Amino acid sequence: MAIYIRTRPTTKTKVLGCLCALAAAGIALLYPTALLLDPSIPNPLGEPIVNDAGNLEEQSLSILIGVMTIYSFMLIAMIFGALSGFKGTDRWLPKDATMTHRDIASARFLHISQSPARRAVGMLWTVLAVILIEVNPVITTGIPHLLIYNESAPELEQAAVMGMAFLVIGLIAALVWAASRRETIAVCMTPQGMAAVKPFPLALPLPSGRNNLSIQEVPARWGRVKVQAAYAPPTGGTEPGRPVLLSQLSLTARPSRLDDARAQVEARLDEVWRAAQLVRPPPEPEGAATAPTSAEKKCPHR
Structure with missing residues (x-):
C-alpha cells in the first residue's frame, strides 16, 4: 500500500476536462454515425468481411481489428483526460517525501491505495477490458467464420460465435474485477476526519x-x-x-x-x-494564544 495526495482541479484543468469529455463523446459517436451515413463501411455487427469468392478476407479482418484498437485507445485517452480534469490527479508520496501542511490542506484528500506498480497493472487491465469491449463484435463474428467457415454447417458456426462471445465477456469481467481491486481506495483522510x-x-x-x-x-x-x-x-x-x-x-x-x-x-x-x-493540523505555538495585540502594545496600562 502507498499514500497518495488527490489534488484539486484548477479552472484550466476543468476546462481541459470538458474538452476531453466532448472529444470522448464525439469519438464514441464517430463510428455509429459513419455507419449510418455510409453503409459501405464494414460493420462488425453485420456480415463478416468477405471477398468476391465469398471467403473471409484475413487482411481486411486484421485491418479492422487494428482500426478498432486504435479507436479504443483514443477513446480511453479522452475518458482518462476527462476524469482527471474533474476529479484531480493522484500524486504518490514516497517514504522520504516532505509535504507542508498548506499543500495537504489545499488538496482534496489523502488516501491509501495499492502501490504504484500494482495501480499501473490495474490501469493496464482497464485498458485491455475497454479494447476487448470495442473489438468484441469483430472477434466474435470474424474469428469463428475464419476458422470454421462452412456453408453446410451454420449451426456449428453459430455455436462457435456464441462460445467466443461468452469467452470474451468472461475475460472482460475478469479484467474489470482485477483492475477494480487495484484501483479501490482503502482509506481516505482530510484534516476533518x-x-x-x-x-x-x-x-x-x-x-x-x-x-x-x-x-x-x-x-x-x-x-x-x-x-x-x-x-x-x-x-x-x-x-x-x-x-x-x-x-x-x-x-x-x-x-x-x-x-x-x-x-x-x-x-x-x-x-x-x-x-x-x-x-493532522500542526499544533499551535504556545506563545500564539498569549501574544499581545497591536492595541495592547500601544496602551499597556489602560
Missing part, C-alpha cells in the same frame, strides 16, 4: 495513536485465516470506540503463511498512521 473504503462521507475521527489500529484474525473458507485490519476510533474517553474493519487492508492466507500476512497488514496500518500524522 477519515473514511474507510469510500472517500465520503468522512464519519470517523482521525486516529490519536498507533494503538487505535490493530489486526484481528478470523477463520475463512478452506481452512484459511483472514487477517483483518481494524480501527478503533478515539471517543475522547478512556475506552476506544467500536472497531471498524478496513476491508481493503485485510488479507486471507493459509496457516503456513500467517506470519507474512500479519506483517503485511501491520505495514499497511503503519501507512495509515503515517497518513494520519501528515494530514
Whole structure:
C-alpha cells in the first residue's frame, strides 16, 4: 500500500476536462454515425468481411481489428483526460517525501491505495477490458467464420460465435474485477476526519495513536485465516470506540503463511498512521494564544 495526495482541479484543468469529455463523446459517436451515413463501411455487427469468392478476407479482418484498437485507445485517452480534469490527479508520496501542511490542506484528500506498480497493472487491465469491449463484435463474428467457415454447417458456426462471445465477456469481467481491486481506495483522510473504503462521507475521527489500529484474525473458507485490519476510533474517553474493519487492508492466507500476512497488514496500518500524522493540523505555538495585540502594545496600562 502507498499514500497518495488527490489534488484539486484548477479552472484550466476543468476546462481541459470538458474538452476531453466532448472529444470522448464525439469519438464514441464517430463510428455509429459513419455507419449510418455510409453503409459501405464494414460493420462488425453485420456480415463478416468477405471477398468476391465469398471467403473471409484475413487482411481486411486484421485491418479492422487494428482500426478498432486504435479507436479504443483514443477513446480511453479522452475518458482518462476527462476524469482527471474533474476529479484531480493522484500524486504518490514516497517514504522520504516532505509535504507542508498548506499543500495537504489545499488538496482534496489523502488516501491509501495499492502501490504504484500494482495501480499501473490495474490501469493496464482497464485498458485491455475497454479494447476487448470495442473489438468484441469483430472477434466474435470474424474469428469463428475464419476458422470454421462452412456453408453446410451454420449451426456449428453459430455455436462457435456464441462460445467466443461468452469467452470474451468472461475475460472482460475478469479484467474489470482485477483492475477494480487495484484501483479501490482503502482509506481516505482530510484534516476533518477519515473514511474507510469510500472517500465520503468522512464519519470517523482521525486516529490519536498507533494503538487505535490493530489486526484481528478470523477463520475463512478452506481452512484459511483472514487477517483483518481494524480501527478503533478515539471517543475522547478512556475506552476506544467500536472497531471498524478496513476491508481493503485485510488479507486471507493459509496457516503456513500467517506470519507474512500479519506483517503485511501491520505495514499497511503503519501507512495509515503515517497518513494520519501528515494530514493532522500542526499544533499551535504556545506563545500564539498569549501574544499581545497591536492595541495592547500601544496602551499597556489602560
